[in-house]
Amino acid sequence: MSDKKRLESGDRIATEAADWWSSLALGTADPGAFSRWRDSDPAHAIAFARVQATWESLQHHRTDVETQLLERGSRRRFLRNSVAVASVGLIGAAGLLYTSRATAWSHASTAVGEFRRLRLPDSSLLELNTDTSVSWRCNDHARNFRIERGEMALELTTGAPVTLAVAIARLSLSSGSFNARLIDGQVGLLVLQGRATGTVVRDGVSRTFVLESGQSAEWGPGLARIAPISAAARERLTAWRNGSVVFDDETLASAVAEYNRYLSRKIVVADPVLATMRVGGRFATSDPTAFLHAVSVALNADIHRDAGSIQIVRK
Amino acid sequence: MPELRPIDRWFIDEVLPHERRYIAAARALTANEDEARDLVQEVYVKLFSLNGWAAIESPPGYVLRMLRNLAIEHLRRAKIVSFRRLTETDAKNIWDEAPDQFRVMSAREQLSRVILALEKLPERCRAVLLRRRLGDETPTEIARATGESISTLEKRLARGMQLLTQALEFQGTAERVRDDSSTQPSAHERQETT
Numbered sequence: 205m206s207d208k209k210r211l212e213s214g215d216r217i218a219t220e221a222a223d224w225w226s227s228l229a230l231g232t233a234d235p236g237a238f239s240r241w242r243d244s245d246p247a248h249a250i251a252f253a254r255v256q257a258t259w260e261s262l263q264h265h266r267t268d269v270e271t272q273l274l275e276r277g278s279r280r281r282f283l284r285n286s287v288a289v290a291s292v293g294l295i296g297a298a299g300l301l302y303t304s305r306a307t308a309w310s311h312a313s314t315a316v317g318e319f320r321r322l323r324l325p326d327s328s329l330l331e332l333n334t335d336t337s338v339s340w341r342c343n344d345h346a347r348n349f350r351i352e353r354g355e356m357a358l359e360l361t362t363g364a365p366v367t368l369a370v371a372i373a374r375l376s377l378s379s380g381s382f383n384a385r386l387i388d389g390q391v392g393l394l395v396l397q398g399r400a401t402g403t404v405v406r407d408g409v410s411r412t413f414v415l416e417s418g419q420s421a422e423w424g425p426g427l428a429r430i431a432p433i434s435a436a437a438r439e440r441l442t443a444w445r446n447g448s449v450v451f452d453d454e455t456l457a458s459a460v461a462e463y464n465r466y467l468s469r470k471i472v473v474a475d476p477v478l479a480t481m482r483v484g485g486r487f488a489t490s491d492p493t494a495f496l497h498a499v500s501v502a503l504n505a506d507i508h509r510d511a512g513s514i515q516i517v518r519k
Numbered sequence: 520m521p522e523l524r525p526i527d528r529w530f531i532d533e534v535l536p537h538e539r540r541y542i543a544a545a546r547a548l549t550a551n552e553d554e555a556r557d558l559v560q561e562v563y564v565k566l567f568s569l570n571g572w573a574a575i576e577s578p579p580g581y582v583l584r585m586l587r588n589l590a591i592e593h594l595r596r597a598k599i600v601s602f603r604r605l606t607e608t609d610a611k612n613i614w615d616e617a618p619d620q621f622r623v624m625s626a627r628e629q630l631s632r633v634i635l636a637l638e639k640l641p642e643r644c645r646a647v648l649l650r651r652r653l654g655d656e657t658p659t660e661i662a663r664a665t666g667e668s669i670s671t672l673e674k675r676l677a678r679g680m681q682l683l684t685q686a687l688e689f690q691g692t693a694e695r696v697r698d699d700s701s702t703q704p705s706a707h708e709r710q711e712t713t
Contacts, residue, residue, distance in 0.1 A: 214560075222681035226673050228522055230658045238522065246567035249527060250560070256523065257531045258684040261633060262648075 213247075221251035225259075313337040314354070316468050317490065319447065329359040333385075333444045334466045334489070355385035357445055360398070373423060375402035380417070383442060387465070390424035394433060394441055404428070443486065449495075450486045456499065456516070459483050463492055471496070471514045478505060478518055526572060534566065537579040544583055548590035558593075562586055636686035644679030647672050 224241060227233035242248045314320050314332045322330040324342055332338060336354025340347070344364060349356075351370045359381050360366055366377040370384055370391045380398020385391070393400060393415065400415040404423050413430060415421055420437070421430045433441075436452050443450040449466065451459045457479040464470045466489040473479045481503050487495040492514070496507045499516060508515040523531075538559070545555035562585045566572060575581045637645055650661045662669050 218681055218685065219677075222677040222684065223673075225680055226677035229676065230669060230673050232669065232673060235522070246564040247560070249567055250530070250563050253527050253530050253535065254688060255680050255684050256527070257535050258680060258687050260531070261687065262683075 214251075217245075217247050217251045218254075221248065221255050224252060225255040229259075309339045309341045309350075311337075311339045317466050319444075319489075326363045327361045328363075329357075331357040331445055333357075351384055351386045353386055355383070355387065355444070357442070358382045358384070372406060373402060373404045375400050388424075390422060390427065392420070392422050392441075394420045394438075396433075396438070396442070444489060447489050448486050449489050451484050453482050453484050455479060456481050456483050456503070460516070463487070463489075463495060466490070467492060467514075469509075469511075469513060471516060473516045475505075475516070475518050478503060478516060526567065529572060529578075530563075530566065533578040534563070534582060537582070540579060541582050541586060544586050545590070548586065558586060558589060561589060565589075632687060633683075636683050639686065640679050640682055644675045644682065647675040648679040648683070 220241070224233060224238050228235075228238065242252055312320060312322055312330075312332060314334060314336045316335045318332075318334060320332040322332070324330065324340070324347075326342060326347070328347070330338070330340070330349075333355035336356060337352040338354070338356050339350045339352065342348070342364070347360075347364050347366045349358065349366070349368045351368070358368070358377070360377060360379045362379040366379075368375040368377055368382075368384060370386050370393070371389070373391050373393070375384075375393065377400050378398040381396040382398065382400065383392075383394040383396065385393075391404075395415045395417055397417050399417070401413070403410050403412050405411075406423065406428065411428075413421065415430065418433055419430060420433045420441075422428070440450040440452055449463055451462070454462075456473055460471045460473050471492065483499065483502070485495070485498060487498075496514065496516070499505055500507050503516075504519055505516050506519050508517060541559045541562070542555055545558040546552065549555045549558055559582075562582055565585060566582070569575075637648075640648070646665070647661060650664075658669055658672060661672055665672070667675075
């Protein structure tokens with residue numbers, strides 16, 4: 205075949221290769237017909253390999269691709285309508301055509317005020333709360349998760365054994381529903397459904413524990429507590445998954461500290477008397493306006509906003 | 520996966536990632552971009568008919584040697600022979616197998632190419648592609664969400680992957696912008712030389 209003919213047929217072959225690839229990916233292809241097509245000309249095999257390589261490179265960069273597209277999207281309204289689903293951060297590691305490469309750690313994070321939902325290839329679900337950084341590595345033999353900072357909910361399907369590393373805690377999780385956090389050096393775990401076993405190393409001593417459904421644990425400097433989860437605590441500790449923050453008769457200081465996890469412009473309570481007053485209610489993590497209004501009315505306080513912070517002061 | 524044979528896997532993993540080196544070498548040996556691509560493609564085709572591909576110690580080095588031999592063969596067949604290119608290329612040291620000069624594209628470069636290419640895709644192709652890739656939704660889920668038939672999705676996914684592949688092809692070469700309507704290169708873009 206002459207150069208010219210080859211070049212002209214190149215685009216046709218590229219189209220055919222993409223068509224084959226797509227129908228294989230969506231499960232509608234006839235594998236025999238595909239093999240015959242590919243074997244009939246090395247150029248077919250090359251074109252198909254290129255499409256597959258493109259897919260793998262998308263897979264390789266998927267977290268970054270998603271992040272960058274989302275970042276650009278917020279600036280340029282780039283992702284709209286039908287891709288809106290990506291705005292909550294759905295990503296996955298589809299090993300659609302090929303999965304047998306050595307598994308590397310995948311990584312995802314959220315900025316302050318951000319929320320992300322990730323669906324893994326095994327259908328497990330991860331949800332990342334504000335200011336969170338996590339890694340995972342999943343294959344047929346093991347599913348390993350790591351929280352570097354922040355808070356993550358895990359809905360785990362049955363499958364390979366699951367481990368979760370959070371600072372000083374090394375956990376083995378059954379399938380089920382869990383909430384794990386690492387905030388200010390303190391580790392928290394809720395077993396909403398399922399079972400967690402593991403070890404915690406504190407002061408050079410390793411201790412094992414077992415948590416059943418409905419139990420929670422907290423570990424930190426000078427702190428090790430395993431307790432049942434009350435209905436109120438359950439609501440309060442999982443409210444973030446619905447974009448809410450719930451206070452249940454807490455001091456204003458602790459409520460503000462919790463709210464500030466979601467805010468880039470932080471709320472400050474300088475007045476010590478105000479700080480100890482007690483508040484309750486359910487508010488949106490994305491917008492503190494209603495909370496500030498409730499505080500100003502109920503506690504008779506003034507709200508001052510400047511570029512860097514929101515001050516709650518006594519009238 | 521059953522659809523990928525060992526030789527395909529080898530080609531994707533060992534040969535393709537170094538494509539910018541082949542193109543750089545081929546460009547120095549040929550008159551224009553299209554000829555360079557053709558030369559590289561010709562070597563790829565030869566690779567697929569090799570029995571001993573698995574035993575090749577350095578696939579990129581092997582491809583570079585094949586490129587050079589093939590270019591010399593072409594020059595010998597041509598009516599007007601110019602060895603200028605060959606001597607120039609020798610001086611440029613592009614046959615050096617050390618990947619310093621024509622290193623494999625860095626992850627960052629590659630990422631920005633992927634992003635750029637994705638941005639250029641038609642909206643609907645990109646949507647399907649991102650859903651399948653990033654969201655890992657099943658075809659039925661995507662179909663339900665977009666209200667389109669599987670065969671429409673299949674066409675969009677194919678179109679998206681084709682455009683993306685085209686955009687990432689021959690990485691490291693000058694951008695050759697092709698829009699949707701003119702995927703065929705026009706005749707004046709290239710000249711016959713052999």
